[in-house]
Amino acid sequence: MARVGRHKSGAILVEVLLAVAVLALVLTPLTALTLTSRRTTAGAEDTARAVSLAASRLEELLALGPAAWQDEDFAPVPTDPLFERAVAITPRPGGVREIKVSVKWEQGGNEKRIELVTLALPAE
Numbered sequence: 001m002a003r004v005g006r007h008k009s010g011a012i013l014v015e016v017l018l019a020v021a022v023l024a025l026v027l028t029p030l031t032a033l034t035l036t037s038r039r040t041t042a043g044a045e046d047t048a049r050a051v052s053l054a055a056s057r058l059e060e061l062l063a064l065g066p067a068a069w070q071d072e073d074f075a076p077v078p079t080d081p082l083f084e085r086a087v088a089i090t091p092r093p094g095g096v097r098e099i100k101v102s103v104k105w106e107q108g109g110n111e112k113r114i115e116l117v118t119l120a121l122p123a124e
Contacts, residue, residue: 039108042107043107043108046105046107046112047112047114049080049083050083050103050104050105050112050114051103051114051116053077053079053080053083053085053103054085054101054102054103054114054115054116055101055116057085057087057101058099058101058116058118061087061099061101062099062118062120065122065123066097066122066123069089069097069099069120069122070087070089071086071087071088071089072085072086072087073086074086074102074104077103082105082106083103083104083105084103084104084105085101085102085103086101086102087099087100087101087102088100088102092119094121095121095122096119096120096121097119097120097121097122098117098118098119099117099118099119099120100115100116100117101115101116101117102114102115103115
């Protein structure tokens with residue numbers, strides 16, 4: 001009788017080990033997928049924030065008018081120092097000005113950058 005009980009406990013141990021192995025095989029790709037998803041989400045949030053920062057500066061420049069249309073070198077954004085913003089004003093034919101707002105930031109060791117550009121005609 002003692003031998004039968006030992007055989008059953010050995011079988012149970014093998015079943016538990018197999019279950020743990022199967023669980024590890026299933027959880028490993030799910031963990032990798034979750035980490036990739038988090039990185040992708042963080043990247044999308046950073047890009048959306050950069051677009052918002054560029055758009056707000058562009059709208060501010062348009063509202064202030066031609067007196068405020070001056071080049072600005074990259075500098076940290078006061079409200080969000082993880083991002084740097086620059087402005088470039090380029091004259092175009094007919095008195096039109098090209099206003100370009102660039103935002104850059106670090107993401108995963110890589111520099112990311114977006115640019116928003118519009119044309120504006122100074123009011124006379």
